[in-house]
Structure formats: structure tokens, C-alpha cells
Amino acid sequence: MAAPILVAGAALAVAAYVGAVDPNEPGHYPTCPFLALTGHFCPGCGSLRAVHALAHGRLGEAVGFNALAVALLPVLLLAWGRWVVVRATGRGRPGPVPGWALWALLAVICTFWLVRNLPFGAALAP
Numbered sequence: 001m002a003a004p005i006l007v008a009g010a011a012l013a014v015a016a017y018v019g020a021v022d023p024n025e026p027g028h029y030p031t032c033p034f035l036a037l038t039g040h041f042c043p044g045c046g047s048l049r050a051v052h053a054l055a056h057g058r059l060g061e062a063v064g065f066n067a068l069a070v071a072l073l074p075v076l077l078l079a080w081g082r083w084v085v086v087r088a089t090g091r092g093r094p095g096p097v098p099g100w101a102l103w104a105l106l107a108v109i110c111t112f113w114l115v116r117n118l119p120f121g122a123a124l125a126p
Contacts, residue, residue: 019055023048043113046126
């Protein structure tokens, strides 16, 4: 159980730090290199501000910064929960994620990346 607990602790520490150090204030975090080089948003752009908003209980604001990051949080929590259950019951290691699920996730990320940079997807931009 040490590994899931360490991962949870690290995630909570990062969330607490981002919650305490406002990414909306210039100079606290580096600029996204993809945005700096291309002028377009990457799929992760706005994630720090979304985590900051979530840490302060502002779900709507977090969705406005990065809807995909907010939508994937329950998926990450489910995966972590599955890991904890497997470790707690002593069944060894969780089975592999099906290939179709990984391809579907990649398709969702790429679609989000493309749409948020098109004029009709401006609502998805941070």
C-alpha cells in the first residue's frame, strides 16, 4: 500500500502548492513552451489555473480554464481507487488498461487540442 499512498500524498502536496501559489499571478510558474513557440494552446494549457480554482472550490471556473483536465479527474480517481483495492486485497497488480481505452483517450486529447484552437472552439480556450 506504500506506493498508492505516496502517489496520493504527492498529488495532494502538488494540489496544495498550486492552491496556495496563484498561477494567475505572473512570475510564479513558467509559460507553456508550446504556447510560447506556436501561439496555440496545448491540451494542458490552463490546467494549473484549473487546479487552483478546484482547490478553492470553484468548479465552474476550473472547467473554464481546462474542461478536459477537470473531466479526467474522476477517471484518475477511479484508476487510483482500483489500484488501492488491488493492493489492499493482495491480488497483485492491476491488469493492463485495454488498448482501445488508451487509443480513445489519445483521440479525446487530440480532438480537444485541435478544437480549442479553432474559432468555433474558443469557449474551450483558457
